Amino acid sequence: MRMNNLLIAPVIIPLLTGMVLIIFQKNIMLQRILSLVALLSTGVIAVLLMNRIKEGGIQSIQLGGWEAPYGISFVGDMFSALLLLATSIVAVGCLIYAFSSIGRKQEKLYFYPLFLFLITGVNGSFLTGDLFNLYVFFELFLVASYVLIALGGTQRQLRESLKYIFTNIIASAFFLIGIAYLYSMTGTLNLAHLSLRIAEIGQDGLITTVALLFLIVFAMKAGLLLFFWLPGSYSVPPTAIAAIFAALLTKVGVYAIFRMFTLIFYHEPQITHLFIGILAAITMILGGLGAIGYWDLRKILTYNVVISVGFIMAGLVSLTTTGIAGSIYYLIHDMLIKGLVFLIGGTIVHLTGTSDLKKISGLIRLHPLLGWMFFIAALSMVGIPPLSGFLGKVFTTQGVFEAGYYWLGGIGLLTSLLILYAMIKLFMNAFWGETILSAEEEKGTTKGLLFPIALLTVASVAMGIGAEAITGYVTQAAEELLNPNLYIKAVFE
Amino acid sequence: MKTNDVILKSVTRVAAVIILTFSIYLFMNGHHHPGGGFIGGLSMSSAIVLLYLSFGVDKVRENIRVDFKKLAAIGVLIAIGTGMAGVIFGKPFLTQTFGYYDLPIFGNTELASALIFDTGVALAVIGTAVNIILSISEDR
Numbered sequence: 001m002r003m004n005n006l007l008i009a010p011v012i013i014p015l016l017t018g019m020v021l022i023i024f025q026k027n028i029m030l031q032r033i034l035s036l037v038a039l040l041s042t043g044v045i046a047v048l049l050m051n052r053i054k055e056g057g058i059q060s061i062q063l064g065g066w067e068a069p070y071g072i073s074f075v076g077d078m079f080s081a082l083l084l085l086a087t088s089i090v091a092v093g094c095l096i097y098a099f100s101s102i103g104r105k106q107e108k109l110y111f112y113p114l115f116l117f118l119i120t121g122v123n124g125s126f127l128t129g130d131l132f133n134l135y136v137f138f139e140l141f142l143v144a145s146y147v148l149i150a151l152g153g154t155q156r157q158l159r160e161s162l163k164y165i166f167t168n169i170i171a172s173a174f175f176l177i178g179i180a181y182l183y184s185m186t187g188t189l190n191l192a193h194l195s196l197r198i199a200e201i202g203q204d205g206l207i208t209t210v211a212l213l214f215l216i217v218f219a220m221k222a223g224l225l226l227f228f229w230l231p232g233s234y235s236v237p238p239t240a241i242a243a244i245f246a247a248l249l250t251k252v253g254v255y256a257i258f259r260m261f262t263l264i265f266y267h268e269p270q271i272t273h274l275f276i277g278i279l280a281a282i283t284m285i286l287g288g289l290g291a292i293g294y295w296d297l298r299k300i301l302t303y304n305v306v307i308s309v310g311f312i313m314a315g316l317v318s319l320t321t322t323g324i325a326g327s328i329y330y331l332i333h334d335m336l337i338k339g340l341v342f343l344i345g346g347t348i349v350h351l352t353g354t355s356d357l358k359k360i361s362g363l364i365r366l367h368p369l370l371g372w373m374f375f376i377a378a379l380s381m382v383g384i385p386p387l388s389g390f391l392g393k394v395f396t397t398q399g400v401f402e403a404g405y406y407w408l409g410g411i412g413l414l415t416s417l418l419i420l421y422a423m424i425k426l427f428m429n430a431f432w433g434e435t436i437l438s439a440e441e442e443k444g445t446t447k448g449l450l451f452p453i454a455l456l457t458v459a460s461v462a463m464g465i466g467a468e469a470i471t472g473y474v475t476q477a478a479e480e481l482l483n484p485n486l487y488i489k490a491v492f493e
Numbered sequence: 494m495k496t497n498d499v500i501l502k503s504v505t506r507v508a509a510v511i512i513l514t515f516s517i518y519l520f521m522n523g524h525h526h527p528g529g530g531f532i533g534g535l536s537m538s539s540a541i542v543l544l545y546l547s548f549g550v551d552k553v554r555e556n557i558r559v560d561f562k563k564l565a566a567i568g569v570l571i572a573i574g575t576g577m578a579g580v581i582f583g584k585p586f587l588t589q590t591f592g593y594y595d596l597p598i599f600g601n602t603e604l605a606s607a608l609i610f611d612t613g614v615a616l617a618v619i620g621t622a623v624n625i626i627l628s629i630s631e632d633r
Contacts, residue, residue, distance in 0.1 A: 008586040016573055022566035064579075064587040 004059040006049055007074045010042045010084055010123040018116035031112040032099055038116060039095060042123065043088030049081040050473060058480060058490035060129065068491045069190035073129035075491055078477035079328060080126040082470075083255060086332045087126070090247040090339040091119050093456040097343050098240035100448030101350070106151050106238070114151075118144040118244065125252050129491055131182065131189040134256065135175055138221070142168050145249060148241045149233060157236045164233040171220040178213045185210070192491035195263050195484050203267035211265035211272050215257065215279075222253025224313060225279045227306045231290070234305065235298035235355075239346025242298075246305050247339035254312055254331060261316060262324075262481040269319055277317035281411045283310030288418030297355040297430070300422050301338075301345050304381065307415050308334045314408050315396040323399020325478035330392025333463060337380055337389065340456040344374045347453065348430055353443040357426065362435030366442075369450060371431040373457045378423035380460055382416055388464035498547060505547040512540035520615055524603075530611030534618030541619070542626050550630055561627065565620025572613030575606055 017038035021031050053059055058077040062068055095115065102111055121141025128134050146168075150161040183189055185207060186197040198207060220226040230250070234242055257276070265272055287306035294300050312334065315327025347370060348363065349355045364371035380387035383394075393416065400409040463470070480486050516536035523529025544553050579588030591605035 005580045005586055008580075012573060012577070012586070016570065019566040019569045019573075023563050025562075061585050063585060064589065065585050 004052070004061050004076070006045060006052070007059055007061045007076045007127055008063070009045045010049075010127065011074075011120055013038050013042055013045070014116040014120045014123065018113040018120065021113045021116070022110065025108065025110065028104070028107050031107065035095060035112045035116055036092065039088055039091045039119065042119070043085060043092065046081055046084035046088055049076055050078065050085065053078050053081055054473065054476065058486055060490045068129075069188050069193035072133060073190055073192065073491050074127050075129035075192070075487065076127055077480045077487060077490075078473055079255075079258070079481055082328065082332055082473060082477055083126050083251070083335075084123060086335040087119065087122055087248060089459050090335050090456070091115075091244065093339055093343065093452045093459075094240045094244040094247070096452040096455065097243065097449060098238075101346075102238055102240055109151065111148075111151065114144045114147050115244070117141070118148065118248075122248050122252055126255060129191050131179055131191060131194065134191075135172070135179060138175070138252070138256075139172065141249070141252065142172070145245065149237045149245070151241065152238060154236075160232045160236045163229055167220065167229040171217050174213060174220075175217045178210055178217060181210045181213070182207075190491070191259070191263055192488040196488055198264055198267070199484075203265060208265070208268050208271055211260070211268075212275065214260055214265075215272065215276065218253045218256045218260070219279060220253075221250070222257060223250045223283075223306050223309050224253070224257070224276075225283050225286075227283065227287070227309075230306060231299055231302040234302045235296075239343060239350065242346060243339045243342035246302070246342045247335045250305060250309055251331060251335055254309060257313070258316055258327075258481065262319075263484050263487055266319075266484065273317050273319060276313055277405060277408050280310040280313035280317065281408055283307070283313075284411050284415040288415040288422075291422035292418055292425070295357045297345050297348060297357055297360070297426065299355075300357075300426055301341055304341070304419060304422065305338055307419060308338070308381075311393075311396065311412050311415065314400050314405075314412050317405060317408060318396075318399040318403040319482070320399040320402050321475070321478045321482060322395050322402060324481055325474050326392050326395025326397070326399050328392075328474050328477050329467075330389065330396055333380070333388040333392050333460065336456055336460045336463065337377055340453065340460060341374070341377050341381070343449075343453050343456065344370060344377065347446060347449050350444045350449070351442050351446065352437060357429045360430045361433040362431070363437075364431040365435040366437075366439055367431075367446060370446060370453070371427075373453055374431065375427055376457060376461065378427055380464065381423060382420045386464050386467075388460045388467075390464060391467050501547045505543055509540045509544055512536060512543070516540065520611065523611060524605055524607060530614030531618055533611075534615035535622060537615065538619045538622035541623050545623075545626065545630070550627065561620045561624040563620075565617050565624065568613045568616025568618070568620055570613070571616065572610050575610040575613060578606065 017034050021034060024030050053076060058075060060073055060075045063072045063074065118141045121137045121144060124137035124140065125134055128137055146161065146165050149164055150157050179189065182194065186194055188194055188197060223230045234245055237245065261272060261276065284307055287303050287310060290303035291300050291307060294303065312327050312331050315323040348360065351363065352360050354360065376387065380389045383389040397409045397412055400412065516533050519528040519536055520530060520533025523533065576587040580586055589605060589607045589610065591603055593601055593603050596602050
């Protein structure tokens with residue numbers, strides 16, 4: 001048995017640290033240091049896990065030594081480990097940004113513990129091998145996000161947080177109903193065991209219906225078509241929080257869809273995966289229209305989150321190694337880049353005091369570094385080589401074409417043009433033109449804010465230029481996803 | 494207006510003791526029978542909440558000087574700490590162990606590491622439940 005306690009560490013470390021921070025609520029310096037240490041060590045563990053999975057295949061642990069499927073399994077495959085690493089990088093960036101932007105009051109109101117609980121939930125969702133535990137970890141990061149989104153308590157925040165909470169509670173209720181259905185039909189909730197049982201009895205109409213129920217639940221969380229709540233909710237919290245939401249929360253929904261529809265419900269792709277494809281196509285088009293239509297900086301960025309969710313799903317629809325590898329590339333790229341552009345967008349709002357693009361102009365004269373980093377991020381989102389978005393776009397499109405979904409690939413490429421238009425519109429309006437604000441008139445400074453932005457830019461550029469280094473990992477992740485037996489074997493041996 | 498709550502106070506004086514005793518029974522019973530840290534903690538917090546309701550927040554705060562937020566955090570730390578003990582001995586996380594010992598009063602008793610875990614759970618539940626009620630009562 002490949003028992004590996006390392007798997008539990010990415011969940012335990014932030015949880016423990018968060019609890020310690022609640023006890024030392026008043027000591028802000030300690031809070032900052034400890035949360036940074038916790039997130040950095042999770043990152044290190046993610047790298048260790050990646051290498052161990054590369055050598056020994058998928059790792060698993062049965063908590064308390066109770067054998068699967070009776071006990072609770074934690075499973076780490078390459079896909080999870082890559083996402084863990086990306087999560088840690090983005091979280092460190094957003095945390096450092098929060099140091100100099102979130103404000104004393106919020107820091108004392110349990111910002112750091114909540115941030116760490118959010119990461120606990122996200123990491124746990126990536127690693128758990130049990131459907132009910134997936135629900136628990138979803139709730140964990142959702143509860144943390146409910147508080148974080150309302151932190152500060154302005155009227156707009158409370159209004160949007162209410163919508164956000166209602167949407168998520170409804171989705172969670174459906175999640176539970178789906179779990180109940182699945183349990184009554186298969187008698188198990190262990191993901192590997194579910195996969196085994198459904199493969200044995202066949203995926204009949206009823207199971208496919210439940211699969212679609214799960215799809216709706218996760219689509220709501222991921223912002224796949226059901227993204228009506230997203231532009232509002234993601235534009236109200238403080239910048240560091242909005243950035244971590246945009247980078248991570250929808251991606252957990254994306255992860256759940258990938259896991260469910262490669263490990264469990266993979267028998268009827270002509271129904272389920274085609275449906276995902278249609279949702280993805282509509283999502284990309286609507287998101288693209290939103291991104292080019294709005295003149296509000298935050299709205300444009302949130303609609304970009306929506307587009308990328310659609311694009312990542314396209315790779316899943318193809319069910320080819322190339323397509324899924326492309327999706328994984330793009331998913332990791334998107335976590336980094338969405339954290340990055342939200343931090344930059346928040347900094348622009350912080351400097352100018354407005355998010356209306358028509359009132360912002362010529363920032364590049366006083367903030368050249370910010371401007372050019374935004375330009376790099378924009379090009380990367382569009383997929384200009386050699387930046388990080390390029391490989392994801394190429395592989396996903398190639399995989400989708402290989403599988404014969406020409407319309408989906410075509411829409412994916414078309415929306416790249418829409419992203420290009422939206423991002424260049426943002427760049428031209430915010431950074432070029434006449435400088436209307438002098439250094440004295442600006443509402444804030446970029447002191448302490450540029451370092452985390454630079455950190456994420458470097459990470460993103462490194463991922464693009466050093467793509468060779470992670471190709472092996474990504475391909476392995478895609479192969480593991482397409483071969484459910486590897487996952488099952490890792491849990492039951 | 495001052496409400497007449499003589500009955501509530503008199504009942505609480507007796508009931509709180511009974512509930513606290515029963516919650517400890519539930520807590521200790523939990524290893525092999527229905528009960529355990531969660532339900533024990535929950536019934537204990539119901540006793541504490543009853544005290545708050547009948548004697549007022551300030552009065553109880555004078556006598557129970559516990560920060561329930563920190564209590565919850567400490568509870569979780571204890572629970573995870575017990576889980577980590579298994580890791581140190583090279584077993585999976587949350588592995589528990591037990592043994593039989595001769596104790597002076599109880600005789601031959603089974604002691605399990607799950608008891609410490611359950612203590613953590615109970616503290617976390619008490620801290621959270623009481624804290625929720627206290628937050629609602631702080632009408633700001």
